[in-house]
Amino acid sequence: MGPNFAMKEENFTILLADDDPDDRMFFEDALDELLIRATLHTVSNGVELMKFLENNAHQLPSVLFLDLNMPSKSGAECLSEIKNHEKFSQVPIIIYSTSANPDVMELLYNMGAQYYVRKEGDFSNLKSVISKALALCQQSSMTQPPRKNFLILL
Amino acid sequence: MENTRDRKDFQFLPKGGEMGELIRTHDWTKTSLGSIDTWEISLRTTLGTVLNSAFPMFLFWGEELLCFYNDAYRPSLGIDGKHPAIGKKAEDVWSDIWDFISPLIRQVMTTAKPVSFQDQLVGFYRNGRMEDIYWTFCYSAAFDDGGKINGILVTCTETTETVLTKRKLEESERRLRSMIGQAPVSIGIFQGKDYITEIANAKALEMWGRTSEEVLNKPILEAMPELQSQGIKELLDEVYTTNKIFRAGELPVQLRRNGKLENTYINFSYEPLYNADGEIDGIMTVGVEVTDQVITRKKIEESERKFRLLADSMPQHIWIADPQGNINYFNQSVYDYSGMSKEQVATEGWLQIVHPEDRENNIREWTKSISTGTDFLLEHRFRKHDGTYRWQLSRAKPQWDEDGNIQMWVGTSTDIQEHKNFANELEKQVRTRTAELVQLYESLKKSEERYHLMVAEVQDYAIIYLNRAGIVENWNIGAQKIKGYAAHEIIGRSFSNFYTEEDQNSGLHLSLLNMALKTGKASQEGWRVKKDGSLFWASVVITAVHNDKREVIGFSKVTHDLTDKKEASDALNAKTIELEEKNSELQRMNKELQSFAYISSHDLQEPLRKIQTFASRIVEKEYENLSDKGRELFNRMQRSAEQMQALINDLLAYSRTNTAEHIYQKVNLGSVVDKIKQDLQEELEEKRAQITVENPVEVNVIDFQFQQLFYNLISNSIKFSHPDRPLRIGIITNKLSGESLSTRNLPRDRDYWHIAVSDNGIGFESEYSERIFELFQRLHGKSEFKGTGIGLSIVKKIAENHNGMITATGEAGQGATFDIYLPVERQLPTENKLRPVG
Numbered sequence: 001m002g003p004n005f006a007m008k009e010e011n012f013t014i015l016l017a018d019d020d021p022d023d024r025m026f027f028e029d030a031l032d033e034l035l036i037r038a039t040l041h042t043v044s045n046g047v048e049l050m051k052f053l054e055n056n057a058h059q060l061p062s063v064l065f066l067d068l069n070m071p072s073k074s075g076a077e078c079l080s081e082i083k084n085h086e087k088f089s090q091v092p093i094i095i096y097s098t099s100a101n102p103d104v105m106e107l108l109y110n111m112g113a114q115y116y117v118r119k120e121g122d123f124s125n126l127k128s129v130i131s132k133a134l135a136l137c138q139q140s141s142m143t144q145p146p147r148k149n150f151l152i153l154l
Numbered sequence: 155m156e157n158t159r160d161r162k163d164f165q166f167l168p169k170g171g172e173m174g175e176l177i178r179t180h181d182w183t184k185t186s187l188g189s190i191d192t193w194e195i196s197l198r199t200t201l202g203t204v205l206n207s208a209f210p211m212f213l214f215w216g217e218e219l220l221c222f223y224n225d226a227y228r229p230s231l232g233i234d235g236k237h238p239a240i241g242k243k244a245e246d247v248w249s250d251i252w253d254f255i256s257p258l259i260r261q262v263m264t265t266a267k268p269v270s271f272q273d274q275l276v277g278f279y280r281n282g283r284m285e286d287i288y289w290t291f292c293y294s295a296a297f298d299d300g301g302k303i304n305g306i307l308v309t310c311t312e313t314t315e316t317v318l319t320k321r322k323l324e325e326s327e328r329r330l331r332s333m334i335g336q337a338p339v340s341i342g343i344f345q346g347k348d349y350i351t352e353i354a355n356a357k358a359l360e361m362w363g364r365t366s367e368e369v370l371n372k373p374i375l376e377a378m379p380e381l382q383s384q385g386i387k388e389l390l391d392e393v394y395t396t397n398k399i400f401r402a403g404e405l406p407v408q409l410r411r412n413g414k415l416e417n418t419y420i421n422f423s424y425e426p427l428y429n430a431d432g433e434i435d436g437i438m439t440v441g442v443e444v445t446d447q448v449i450t451r452k453k454i455e456e457s458e459r460k461f462r463l464l465a466d467s468m469p470q471h472i473w474i475a476d477p478q479g480n481i482n483y484f485n486q487s488v489y490d491y492s493g494m495s496k497e498q499v500a501t502e503g504w505l506q507i508v509h510p511e512d513r514e515n516n517i518r519e520w521t522k523s524i525s526t527g528t529d530f531l532l533e534h535r536f537r538k539h540d541g542t543y544r545w546q547l548s549r550a551k552p553q554w555d556e557d558g559n560i561q562m563w564v565g566t567s568t569d570i571q572e573h574k575n576f577a578n579e580l581e582k583q584v585r586t587r588t589a590e591l592v593q594l595y596e597s598l599k600k601s602e603e604r605y606h607l608m609v610a611e612v613q614d615y616a617i618i619y620l621n622r623a624g625i626v627e628n629w630n631i632g633a634q635k636i637k638g639y640a641a642h643e644i645i646g647r648s649f650s651n652f653y654t655e656e657d658q659n660s661g662l663h664l665s666l667l668n669m670a671l672k673t674g675k676a677s678q679e680g681w682r683v684k685k686d687g688s689l690f691w692a693s694v695v696i697t698a699v700h701n702d703k704r705e706v707i708g709f710s711k712v713t714h715d716l717t718d719k720k721e722a723s724d725a726l727n728a729k730t731i732e733l734e735e736k737n738s739e740l741q742r743m744n745k746e747l748q749s750f751a752y753i754s755s756h757d758l759q760e761p762l763r764k765i766q767t768f769a770s771r772i773v774e775k776e777y778e779n780l781s782d783k784g785r786e787l788f789n790r791m792q793r794s795a796e797q798m799q800a801l802i803n804d805l806l807a808y809s810r811t812n813t814a815e816h817i818y819q820k821v822n823l824g825s826v827v828d829k830i831k832q833d834l835q836e837e838l839e840e841k842r843a844q845i846t847v848e849n850p851v852e853v854n855v856i857d858f859q860f861q862q863l864f865y866n867l868i869s870n871s872i873k874f875s876h877p878d879r880p881l882r883i884g885i886i887t888n889k890l891s892g893e894s895l896s897t898r899n900l901p902r903d904r905d906y907w908h909i910a911v912s913d914n915g916i917g918f919e920s921e922y923s924e925r926i927f928e929l930f931q932r933l934h935g936k937s938e939f940k941g942t943g944i945g946l947s948i949v950k951k952i953a954e955n956h957n958g959m960i961t962a963t964g965e966a967g968q969g970a971t972f973d974i975y976l977p978v979e980r981q982l983p984t985e986n987k988l989r990p991v992g
Contacts, residue, residue, distance in 0.1 A: 020764075026767055119763055121799065122767070
């Protein structure tokens, strides 16, 4: 996998909210192998996520990868809260989930999520979609893509 | 004796017969002649001639004209007449005719010229009277010996008989002519071969239209030229040559009368007339004109013919009888109906047609009418030619002549079988109905008695009669039991007593009465008050009671105590509410269960995915470090994981079809297929597949489910494509009415899209057409075809979610067809809304 994600700024920060330690590990490994130079912060549930954002309000993450199925506060709740938050609403949010329920996807798109990335079983595929998501996110910045491009395909 | 001597002496006398003897014996001495022996020879000679003649002869002789005559003359003198006149003076003997004969004698005596007469009437006395006698005679002179006329010789023949016969003949002819002339028939006689009219009497002239001058002594055919062309000459000739009498009856002949030809009918004969030699020399015709009779008869015949024609064309039987009752005419209808011939009816009698059971009565009635002259009227049965009997109404009326005698009877018989049937049926119905009514009346009477008893005895219902004002007038045991009042305590009081104070104030009892008045009936359930003030739950029905004029005269009020039922009902309602709560709880739980299926399959994915990720990490990083055996086991593990992932994905999709929100929208079938073509591009290319969509209609569906349906069907076709041929998938759509899909177990009141998806894959045995839609059913081994056995279950679920259905037909090795039926119009969703799941 060639580095197609060239970071222009040193302080590009990725925040990953996922309660599953394995998934967090896969994500980190993927970023490593993709040779992406970015700062990765991880939180393991919604409460932590919101606390992190509060604490880092002066320097919000460049992008948030948000798992949906989390204890204490679900991803959807967090999405809603963030998008309705006067400071955090600008943070691009990429849904990072195992499921691919179209209804749910529709809901999340309407709630303001930027992209939807499925957690691929095959690691190389996983790397591929993460890479694509980051690239797209960087290109289009805060603009929400058309609905048909919401789900990032391999 | 002198006499003896005389006999010897007088030779002229012996053969002189009786007269000779008289002369010989006569005493002549006292006469001028003297004795015989003194007579002159001329006298003796002449006497000899006279006496020997057979012809009557008479002689006058001498101055005294003495009379002599022979035996032949003797009869002319008759009996008791002039005989014997021998030797007497002529003047004495013929004194009665002397005036006639004396001049004749003088004339001959003086002139010697004979005088003769034929058939001269010279009557004289004989046979005791004066007779008219006709004579043919001659007086001639007789001379004496000196040659001097001395006598008259008379030769004579009495012709009285001849003359009388001739006279009779003439009279007869005169009478004949007179008779012919006065005959009441026309008579004509035609003489000779030219038929010259000799006689034509007045009748004949009248008939011929001619005067006697026009026809008499003229050939009749010239006098009546109009006969020439009518064969009359030929008839006359025939008679003339054959001598046979010709007779004609009512022969039509045209006669010119009064200047114009008239058609006449004549009865006449031509008879030959013979002359004295027995040869025909004429023809007599005798005729009568019968023109008027013939015309009248023809008119009668025509009239009769018309009558028969009319009578025969009548469907009724018509018959005519003489005054004695003998039927002498039947119209054709009688023969047609009975099948009997005229001869049969005539010989066997008309009574054969009448039903044997009706004959006696028939004869009795008929005889009665004939004897009394009253109209005949009878219903009886006539046998038809096919042996069946039909009822007839026969009538006959006598026809009276001027003298008040019955001339004949005219009768008709009309078929009244239908009437009879109808009348019988009617009668039967009336009888039945009457019986029914009687029965009904009796049962009504009983029923009324029972009813009163029943009403009085009914215990479970209060049955009350109220008058128009709502005053109780009648009260049964049930009322007493339910409301507590005895009859005498409540009759005459208002029914408002049964209502609670509150209801009384609101006027409920009056409202109910009003409603019953207006609509005929009012029912209500509510609390009512007993005599002791306690309440009971009553079901009340108030019904208006009408009189014959449909006016309301009062009300019946039936009240049932439903307090127990009310309590039970209240309890039931409580139970129902409880049940409903349980039910919705159950539904809630069911939803949760569905969510659970969704969530759990979702959660199952997590660890599985991680297993796959770990596996891919190992393949990437550590594969070289594994032994061959280890690698094989590792690959198997990966395949199992893939299989599990597919299973979970399908399970998720399946559960989603239950839980997802049903948003219907118009979706074009072509777009749906196009999108799937893109999604499955690689697989389709691999199978060299072609998908054709015929008639890509717009359907009103739940978009993603519809996508899923086709995705699954096309995936299915790909999966079960035939290895030896490129895959072909055809999608054909048409619209059908619910009626035409009656066998499909779908509501019939709507139209359906029928979408048929056919492929040319490996197909399936037709016995699996139901099973392939069942969850986790796989027709093929896992090693042959990958699959979870959920795909077609989802398809079926989706079709059903749309209130439609799907069926599959297949043939092993040939292909499969899926027929989808979806309502054209959107149907109301049957599932609850989805609750979002994170």
